Amino acid sequence: MSADLTRRTAADLAADLAAGTTTSVALTQAHLDRIAAVDGGPDAGVHAFLHVDAEGALAAAAASDERRAAGSPASALDGVPIAVKDVLATRGLPTTCGSKILEGWVPPYDATVVARLRAAGLPILGKTNMDEFAMGSSTEHSAYGPTRNPWDLERIPGGSGGGSAAALAAFETPLALGTDTGGSIRQPGAVTGTVGVKPTYGGVSRYGLVAMANSLDQVGPVTRTVLDSALLHELVGGHDPLDSTSVDQPLPSLVDAARRGAEGDLSGVRVGVITELSGEGYQAGVQARFEESLELLVKAGAEVVEVSCPTFVHALATYYLIMPCEASSNLAKFDAMRYGLRVLPEGVDSPSAEQVMRATRDAGFGDEVKRRIILGTYALSSGYYDAYYGTAQRVRTLIARDFAAAFEKVDVLVSPTAPTTAFKLGEKLDDPLAMYLNDLATIPANLAGVPGMSLPSGLADEDGLPAGFQILAPALADDRMYRVGAALEAALHERWGGPLLDRAPALAAQAGPTDANGASA
Amino acid sequence: MSTSTTGDVLVDYDEVLAAYDPAMGLEVHVELNTATKMFCGCPTEFGAEPNTQVCPTCLGLPGAMPVVNAKAVESAIRIGLALNCDIAEWCRFARKNYFYPDMPKNFQTSQYDEPIAFEGWMDVLVPTADGGTETVRVEIERAHMEEDTGKSLHVGGSTGRIHGADYSLVDYNRAGIPLIEIVTKPITGLGAQAPEVAKAYVAQLRELIVALGVSDARMDQGSIRADVNLSLAPKGSGALGTRTETKNVNSLRSVERAVRYEMQRHAAVLGEGRSILQETRHWHEDTGVTTSGREKSDAEDYRYFPEPDLVPVAPSREWVEQLRGTMPENPRARLARLQESWGFTDLEMRDTVGAGALGLVEETIAAGAAPQSARKWWLGEMARRANDSGVEIGALGVTPQHVARVQAMVDAGELTDKLARQVFDGLLAGEGTPEEVVAARGLAVVSDEGALSAAVDKAIAENPAIADKIRDGKVAAAGALIGAVMKEMRGQADAARVKELVLEKLS
Amino acid sequence: MPEITRDEVEHLANLARIDLSDAELDHLAPQLSVILESVASISGVAGDDVPPTSHALPLTNVFREDVVVPGLGAEAALAGAPESEQQRFMVPRILGDEQ
């Protein structure tokens, strides 16, 4: 029963719980067992989790079962366990953001999305691994060791949310939360054969999300199906008075859109292929699966046209100016004074606060974080603001205008999610620019604040690894991508004879359960 | 020439003015009296136990976010309107990035090039040499919203000051309290009047803030803090010299003294052919000197950019007009009205304003005292005591209600002026209400006619020669007998009644 | 083309309060130059007439009523502090001056 439970979707599990064929304790335990079996630690296994909270999850599961028995479940997903990216504050559970500088920090408060999970009765299995402060596309920049791609443990699971995506692909959790600043939900989804959604900016509260780039960050669902994403998105989304950038208006039902899409009829839907986000620079197998998916959309009745968004070629450069500026300021608070790591400089008697700040920030931040802090400090420093941050904000306007013009012509825009399948661990670690190119196709959505989804489009012929299909919709029209995504998913499942993840290799059992920092105990 | 306690050479004030034109700029921080902080729902009460008025947002915990306090925006607009400013149709908050342990996020959420209020003025009444007043218009550059920092306690070392301390203890209760920073344009052409104008500006700004009801306006508690920028230029050059910024000048008297001190110090530095360092200086209330702080050159790069966690503030014109309707009376009109109603001379009015006692006098009169009595107590007794203890007159611990009550007791013959002063001693010592002080110290005037009469008889018997003189019609001699009676009664008698009795008995 | 020199990186690290080692400075300076060269390509893409976008959705006037909300309490506030004393955050001696 245990193995079966971990392979079911969240929607299936919710139905099982509602039908009384399983209990939250049983399925939470099943996932904890799976984590213990395959997650391993920094040196082996998937290493999707930085912290597993078996006790807390089982207590929440027991409480859920009691509610269920009393006939008053707190939500449709009451009792379905979930994993949370370690960049979201969880009261009483360590939150490190994948950084040494926050080692051991236990927040005294919950992020709004986490509070909503708890209120809805979802047991939290633990915190998932990530690139340090969400800076990276491979999860190799985690201070606690990389996460490995369940499809091939020699390869990266994408980033920054590689932990959440890998946990889904390894059947360690039926649901996870991720965050997406330039593609950190969607690109890991693409390379692990899972589904990930970046909602409209302001659609999901950022309160309690440790910010990398506040004007780009969004929290979103990481799942194995489009419907599961819709269920989780609806649960955590909606206005939050604690987030000033939160949108205070009702969204169309996402679950309804996903259900309608799964019926397979897309007649009347106009789909635009973004000229600038495919072809050259995209791996042949990724491109091939993308084109096949387009054919399936046509078959479902959609009208597919090509749309040009000429300024998208500047998106990457724009992103790498805005993001470091905001990040350099956001990360200033990690200074050894109030929480987190405090490192005393070597060979200094009675060091000053400033010396302790410097020593701590050198010891506590990794290379990529330092690169971005220095870059942001440079771009904001006097004399450069207009040339860099100011210019980037103006190009951002042009990118938003390209989106607006495109959405005059089509209902959704599509592209491959990432230009390649998962690359080898270490392959791009010392070439920041090559690493940044992974986010080429996902970044425009963040800059314009529009929603984006990635779902699996199949396996690339040359390496047998998953490729992703990206769907973008206008701001606040998240329902459109759920409809189109669910239709495509249904058609693909029919072609494959089941979900793509059924083809993933079995994972070898690991030596022991993971401890707080993911090391084998 | 003279030398300060810290070794600064100071040029005599007259010599400064002979050679230089001063220019000054004043930055006043007003801590608003909103119930909650600028960006979170934490309370703002002064004097709470350390770190009890904090939350994830004002502690700068990872992930926490700010939300703007509507009341603080309203107060900012009202201050802007009262200072005749334009109110921005659209403005934003910006991050001012610098590292300091009392600033939880290591950036201050402030406003940079888009302040909520800008381009205003305030007419300041300044005393003239001939005892009259003149009006100096101080141009306001901007008023913007920002948040306060935490407070550090420096432990170890000998001084309890920041330098030489072993470590510091930080309380973040104050972090995030809304501040409005009001910045003047450079004020020039004042010559010798500069220090007085600086003081009068801050005093009148404080009165305005009180009238608006947007702040406790307690300089002694730091709810109004002034920074004084000062520079000197060669006389008649029309240029602006290098300025110093003297921080946290926390009393009206010190505003005046700090400007004067910096003028004298600058002149000495320039006179030696050296140049003024553009730097922050600290004002020391106790010794009356400024000392060097941080040099500005390197650390000045604040890397401002718009706060991405907040959305723009765009006050509707309807809102602004509605707030304009809540403006207190124009300060000059108010002064004219009060002077007329109180019957004060120009000089009396000027002194009242200059002592920072206008509001106190007004409240004392409202509590029932006659205008001249109210003025007499505040400008005489209270001003002297404030000066002696180096605190603001409003911070003495004696309230307008106290003064009115004491005066009422004097008017009723229950207290003499001398006894009243002893009541104020008790009030200042925190011994309770005037009635409680009178009772505890046994200060009531003896109105027992029998006891008085016996004392008068005794004085007459002991001073037969003086009594004879009075009998002969030399009424002026009565003073000596009255003195003897008052001594006998330990001061607790009404001197006028004693005189009546003496004359009655010797007629 | 913009280039960040080693000295400049040192100055920036100083502003950002990071004690970079010599090895890190040697390593970072050329990487930053490459990144900067690549991102500088957008200068001139948007004319001065193009307004900047700082938020994806143009919200304004998001306010909170001036009503007290319970905070953390001193114990929870100080729970994560590296050191504390007298219910305050204990920090090393502060050299610079207040701003």
Ligand SMILES: [Zn+2]
């Ligand atoms: Zn607070």
